[in-house]
Amino acid sequence: MSSKTKKSTKGRKKRNNKPSEINKEVIGVIIVSFGLLLLYSMNTATSGILVKLIGEKSWQLLGSGGYLLPYVIIIIGILFLINKLDIYQTKKTVSIFIIFICLITLFDIKFLPTIDGLEISDRIRISMEASLLSFHRSGGILGAFFAYLFLKLFGVIGSYIILFTILTINILYVTNTSLIFLIQNILKSIISIYETIVSFLKNISNHTNTSKSRIKKKTNKSKTEENKTKNIIDKNETKIKDNKIKILDYTKNEYKDNDTFEIAEIEKPEKKNIESPKENTKKDNESENHNLDSIAVSENEYNDYEYPSLDILQKSDISSNKKENKIILNNAKKLEDILKNFGIEAQVTQISRGPTITRYELQPAPGIKVSRIVNLSDDIALGLASSDIRIEAPIPGKAAIGIEVPNIDKSTVNLRDVLETKEYSDLESKLSFALGKDIAGKPIVANIEKMPHLLIAGATGSGKSVCINTLITSILYKSKPDEVKLLMIDPKVVELSIYNGIPHLLIPVVTDPKKASFALNWAVQEMNKRYNLFAENSVRDIKSYNSKSQKDESMTRLPQIVVIIDELADLMMVSPGEVEDSICRLAQMARAAGIHLIVATQRPSVDIITGTIKANIPSRISFAVSSQADSRTILDMGGAEKLLGKGDLLFYPVGASKPKRLQGAYIDEKEVEKIVSFLKKDNAADYKEEIIENIDKDINTEFDDTDELLPSAIELIIDEGQASISYLQRKLKVGYSRAARIVDEMEERGIVGPHEGSKPRKVLVTREELDN
Structure with a gap:
């Protein structure tokens, strides 16, 4: 029974939700319809008796506010329809009407900014007449009433200050927006409109200039355009979103000295050919003492x-791959888009293509933390469809972050490619060695x-x-x-x-x-x-x-x-x-x-x-x-x-x-x-x-550090044919620990075999082998 009652109550709850939603929509439709009717009545001269009466009374009551009232009512009705406003949310509704009253009060104060020698009834009469005869410039009966009170209490300037303060507070409450954010959006909108107008005017002037130049130099222009399209792929500077990106390709040896740090120092300016070096002969000298004869050389x-x-x-x-260059540029665009999706503004300023990886140098916008980009390494790898990436943040000596992405086609750097370079041949040190090439292709x-x-x-x-x-x-x-x-x-x-x-x-x-x-x-x-x-x-x-x-x-x-x-x-x-x-x-x-x-x-x-x-x-x-x-x-x-x-x-x-x-x-x-x-x-x-003799001598010295009873123990186990710790204890009259150490030493020398549980150890050498 209890389960049935629970199900029935759940069903009633679900059914009760539908009428409440329908009621909201019905109220919204009624409010929007009333607003449209009011808008029609206030802007149409030939209409029905009731509609004409509503229009006239609205002008008398509101004055210039009659223009705004229909739109306010329509907006409230739409908010009901889209379920953004509830009939029980009276605070926002009251705020909307307070905004409206502040506006018509300001209209009336602007129409008649004085109350000298006037009573409130005279003020209301003048405003009512002006609303009907003077193109609705006053605030109507309602505006005149509040205007008289504000002017009486605060004067003209004080009324403006108080009314604008009330107006701002209620706008912020209704829109639920910060004042600073609202001002920023307004300024951004103004700036964007200004930039759009300026760019439009520039485009018009550029268009006229190019049209004139085309008329004058039509044949020359076509030839230069063809040459430009052929050389676009081979150039190292490409634009993405008006941002120049420099591509350093290791296949073209485009590295610079400031791209990488110097690791080895050049001690002398003297150069040497590694294939056929020539050096001065020197006299044969006798070696010094202190046993240095082994390594002193003539x-x-x-x-x-x-x-x-x-x-x-x-x-x-090594060959330049044009297809790889297109992939690199596409990845640069993807990289900027990925970061933009996470709210990070950054631009790719330079691309260094190496034998195995390509590094994209990112310059983040001011105020962007480096840690935000570093924490997105997995998301960047996913967006670029890469196996793994490495982030160098920041690049030493540069105001940029390096995103290192593996190349699709990896190249091998052979040792000869580095040994033939000036960097290697210029080093005079005998202990110089070739390590490889960096991301920019520098040896x-x-x-x-x-x-x-x-x-x-x-x-x-x-x-x-x-x-x-x-x-x-x-x-x-x-x-x-x-x-x-x-x-x-x-x-x-x-x-x-x-x-x-x-x-x-x-x-x-x-x-x-x-x-x-x-x-x-x-x-x-x-x-x-x-x-x-x-x-x-x-x-x-x-x-x-x-x-x-x-x-x-x-x-x-x-x-x-x-x-x-x-x-x-x-x-x-x-x-x-x-x-x-x-x-x-x-x-x-x-x-x-x-x-x-x-x-x-x-x-x-x-x-x-x-x-x-x-x-x-x-x-x-x-x-x-x-x-x-x-x-x-x-x-x-x-x-x-x-x-x-x-x-x-x-x-x-x-x-x-x-x-x-x-x-x-x-x-x-x-x-x-x-x-x-x-x-x-x-x-x-x-x-x-x-040197070999010294090493062997040291090894033998280590083996000489043995138990003095070891030779006697070896003689005993060879005569016996087997070895055990208990046997040596009885024959040599020593303790268990010393006998065990002697057996371990014999095992290390290969005289006896390994431990076999309860069985005695096997003897691996004969007397003849021991004597030899």
Whole structure:
């Protein structure tokens, strides 16, 4: 029963809503009809008796207000029809009538602005007569009544002030609009009308001028128009909505010096041809003490050294795509429209088309916060139908915001394209390397001496290993083996082993993680030896020492050393303490000694790139990473997680305010093999046996730090044929912990097998093998 009653009440409620809506419409129709009838009666001379009577009485009562009353009534009726006004909303209705009364009172005060010697009845009589005889200029009976009261109380000026105040307050209440907003809209309307008139007059004058010029120069005009239409696509300046947009296309080498920052400094104006360099021969000098014989070099040893030819490398096939230019211009228009839809006024001032991405430089209107545009990154990507975008806000050195959008057709920047540039050939430093091209297509080269150490991070397949190959190859094209020596550490075995046998290597590529920590330790010892040598010769750095060695025959020139680590994570897993200590010491002090670090990893997490390592390696290169947390670890800011991979990188050198986005140079593995074969053909590897012996000696020293009972334990388990902790406890009369350590040491040396539960361990060597 209860459910039925609920349903019935709901039905009654729904049925009761319809008559109320119909009643409003009926009232609205009646009011509009009455207003039309009143308008007809007040503006028609020949009409019915009742209609004529209504018109006459309206003029007598309202005077000039009779013109307004029909329209006010019609507006109220329309508001009822569209459900914007309710019969119970008496406040707005009263306000409308107050506005009307204020207007007819003002009409009457203007008609007769005095009450001298008049009573209220005389004032009403004069206004009533004037409303019928003087073209309805007065305010009628109603206007005369209120005009007499206001003039009596406030005078003429005071009446105007009070009436206009009441009028303004009620208009604001009815329209529900701010006064400032209302004034602004009025001013905008006036300005737009003025601008429309001015532009119309200008168009008329321009039209007349062009028509005259067409009559005079008809044939010449047609030819010039044809030439203009052919050259529109090739021009770099295009207009969108009367706004000039400059397009910088990397395929046309249109970059300028102020478009990007200089990364490396030119130390000397002297230029050098990298294909066939010529240098003065120098006398063979004897090496100094302090065990520096292993790396001190004589310069005439490589006097006939031949650099690899650039013909080994491939050139990029760069061609301008006109279809791509049209897409870029359409995207610029879309970008402005997207921001306009969110209430942001901004203009695209310049477009820089790079090999992989295109940057649109936006100039927001005054008062627009940068954060509003940054927060719309997902909406902009959706509007442009792009996989992902990156926003640089603001662009360093410019009053603009950069919107970086991936290109549909991506281009490759080959290493040869950068090595052939003036930027690379002008750098005199032996540690200069080609990095790639920026968004505007400018070649970017860097100098490891100025960095002075570099940290590289990126996920698998992002281009990290290719970057290391371009770095090494650039050094090989710039330096002789006696000028720069390389110490490569590759725990992954397959990345850098291809360089084994080149004359620039100090020792073969280190692939054993345990040996790697000792190789880094050797670099620390070498640094200390060089500093002692500098102190004895009263010099501050390697550059001063080598310049002094040219005058002193007893001194031998020292080469610069670049330590390259490809995969720091593997080293940190094996011996984190020793590796971190060595890297930090080298990063803090090795610059002046001519030793530089290149550290790469595909795991830029805080346990691999520790705070101490980050603090001492200021220059960074980040390729695409998996998360924003990894980006913050390597760059101290987000952004690397939005890179596209395949060489797309952020370069953050020491001294820069923000990282710079580049497309890294690419070198194929076959090209690396050709360069290595060329170097090995005429120059044999000159490995320093002293360094290898020192590393092996350190490893053996570590193994010598063993338990004194280990030899006896080995003899026992070989005689027994099996090994267990309890057996060694009984025979050697030691505790469980010491016996367990002895078994673990034998397992590390490969003498016994791994743990097999309750079974004894297997013995893997025989007595003959042990004796040998």
